[in-house]
Amino acid sequence: MLRIAVPNKGSLSEIAAEMLTEAGYSGRRDSRKLVHTDAKNGVEFFYLRPRDIATYVGSGALDVGITGRDLLLDSGSEATEIAELDFADSTFRFAAPAGGEIREIADLAGRRVATSYSKLVDDFLRARGVEATLVQLDGAVESAVQLGVADAVADVVSTGATLRAAGLEIFGPVILESTAILIGGANQHEGIARLLRRLRGVLVARKYVIMDYDLPVDQLEAASAVAGGIESPTVSPLRDERWVAVRVMVRADEANDVMDRLYDLGAKAILVTAIHAARL
Numbered sequence: 001m002l003r004i005a006v007p008n009k010g011s012l013s014e015i016a017a018e019m020l021t022e023a024g025y026s027g028r029r030d031s032r033k034l035v036h037t038d039a040k041n042g043v044e045f046f047y048l049r050p051r052d053i054a055t056y057v058g059s060g061a062l063d064v065g066i067t068g069r070d071l072l073l074d075s076g077s078e079a080t081e082i083a084e085l086d087f088a089d090s091t092f093r094f095a096a097p098a099g100g101e102i103r104e105i106a107d108l109a110g111r112r113v114a115t116s117y118s119k120l121v122d123d124f125l126r127a128r129g130v131e132a133t134l135v136q137l138d139g140a141v142e143s144a145v146q147l148g149v150a151d152a153v154a155d156v157v158s159t160g161a162t163l164r165a166a167g168l169e170i171f172g173p174v175i176l177e178s179t180a181i182l183i184g185g186a187n188q189h190e191g192i193a194r195l196l197r198r199l200r201g202v203l204v205a206r207k208y209v210i211m212d213y214d215l216p217v218d219q220l221e222a223a224s225a226v227a228g229g230i231e232s233p234t235v236s237p238l239r240d241e242r243w244v245a246v247r248v249m250v251r252a253d254e255a256n257d258v259m260d261r262l263y264d265l266g267a268k269a270i271l272v273t274a275i276h277a278a279r280l
């Protein structure tokens with residue numbers, strides 16, 4: 001059995017569970033259950049705190065896991081990144097009171113920096129020769145400055161709304177670009193390649209759509225330049241020899257722009273359909 005660690009709570013848990021379902025695995029029905037066996041697919045899921053997942057995988061107790069890159073690096077575990085999973089994208093940044101005197105990381109020398117990711121921040125500051133005092137907090141780090149326990153913070157930033165609401169402003173270099181990742185350790189289980197293939201299929205299905213359209217034959221080159229597909233567009237003859245039917249995969253977030261451009265080339269009956277599953 002392949003033993004997989006999945007986040008039981010927090011920002012990663014819902015999408016991770018959705019992706020595994022879309023990849024054809026069965027999941028737990030009760031959110032208090034900590035272990036679930038999918039015998040048909042030969043996998044066992046362990047629902048764990050996202051922060052602990054790298055520790056379990058790095059020690060070899062579990063074969064693979066889904067976590068955040070920031071959490072992996074903060075853990076100091078020997079687990080390594082196998083693939084990006086394209087969700088929970090965030091940056092890890094320093095922030096301090098807007099318009100205040102802390103404007104670059106050198107200004108942190110001798111100051112207090114609140115964070116939930118002490119190792120990540122300590123490694124970053126050490127490598128740049130800045131000596132600050134880290135204040136380890138569990139969450140809601142943005143309140144630490146207002147409440148007087150720190151002079152600056154280092155935390156996950158997505159939209160920046162939480163920082164702004166706390167009167168803070170980003171400064172200094174990007175500490176880390178993070179995203180959800182699949183991690184592995186020393187265990188070379190044969191099921192890992194299959195899991196990865198399935199998850200990649202889910203990523204493709206989420207990211208791409210199928211576009212079908214009819215096109216005057218003489219516009220084929222121009223249309224292929226607009227939407228070239230993964231390999232190359234599928235072109236089928238129509239009864240009217242001046243026209244062809246084209247089928248191509250297009251990035252979902254570009255679909256409307258591509259439709260406009262194909263329409264301008266003379267394409268007709270442009271249809272977009274979702275992909276439910278894929279193996280590329």
Ligand SMILES: Nc1ncnc2c1ncn2[C@@H]1O[C@H](COP(=O)(O)OP(=O)(O)OP(=O)(O)O)[C@@H](O)[C@H]1O
Nearest residue numbers: 009010011012050068069088089090139156158178
């Ligand atoms: N607002 C956000 N947008 C995108 N990713 C986020 C956001 N907040 C946290 N993450 C990412 O989620 C992962 C953290 O997961 P974790 O479940 O520990 O934190 P959380 O979602 O903050 O949970 P909680 O705060 O409820 O404990 C990290 O990889 C982090 O980068």
Ligand SMILES: O=P(O)(O)OC[C@H]1O[C@H](OP(=O)(O)OP(=O)(O)O)[C@H](O)[C@@H]1O
Nearest residue numbers: 139140141156157158159160161162163
């Ligand atoms: O840039 P934003 O879009 O505002 O998102 C960033 C915030 O989201 C997360 O907080 P979460 O809700 O997980 O609470 P926490 O601070 O208690 O972890 C993160 O820790 C930031 O505080």
Ligand SMILES: [Mg+2]
Nearest residue numbers: 010139140156
């Ligand atoms: Mg959080």
